[in-house]
Amino acid sequence: MREIKFRYRYRQTYQGKEQIITRYYNLDEIALHAKPHEGEEVLSRDQYAELHDKNGKEIYEGDIVKTQFMGKWLISAVTWKDYAWTLKDGKGELHDMIVYDAFHGGGEVIGDKWENPELLEKK
Numbered sequence: 001m002r003e004i005k006f007r008y009r010y011r012q013t014y015q016g017k018e019q020i021i022t023r024y025y026n027l028d029e030i031a032l033h034a035k036p037h038e039g040e041e042v043l044s045r046d047q048y049a050e051l052h053d054k055n056g057k058e059i060y061e062g063d064i065v066k067t068q069f070m071g072k073w074l075i076s077a078v079t080w081k082d083y084a085w086t087l088k089d090g091k092g093e094l095h096d097m098i099v100y101d102a103f104h105g106g107g108e109v110i111g112d113k114w115e116n117p118e119l120l121e122k123k
Contacts, residue, residue, distance in 0.1 A: 005048040006030065007060045009114050010040040020114055043114055049078060049085045054106045061085075064119045067107030069095055077113050077120060090120035 003026075010021045020043065025034050036042055046061040053059060063078045065087065076087035076095065087095045111119050 003048065003050060005058075006034075007044075007046040007048070007062075008034055009043040009046070009062075009112075010036055011043050012037075012040045014039065046112075047080070051085075053109045055108060057109050059109060060112075062113045063109045064111040064113060064116055065107050066110050075110070075119055 005024060005026050008023045008025065010023070012019055012021055021040065023034070034045075044062055046063075049059045049061065051059045053065065059065070059078060061078055061080055064075060065078060066073060066075050067087070068074070069087075074087065074089065074095065076089040079086055079088045079094075081088075081094055089095065110116070113120060
């Protein structure tokens, strides 16, 4: 059976300091627990791609991955487009490759677009 999970990102300001909080929920938990706590705002709801990187880490929408593409290293974000997980680089270009194929080549999650946006800077 398909495992449907989401990673929620919240921004919270506490004592003048901003931080990003991450929580994980399955479908049954979302209605009960995904509501932001006081002082938080929802930044993203990232769906689990049902894949793992070379280190066994779960891959979610918005993760930044490093993988080989056409013989070159590519750093890009996992995104959903036209019924498939795909990769989008810092220039906004979609690569003709679904995430499943990327991770057969040893791809690795190196961050996410909320905590590490600098990894996707345009080159």
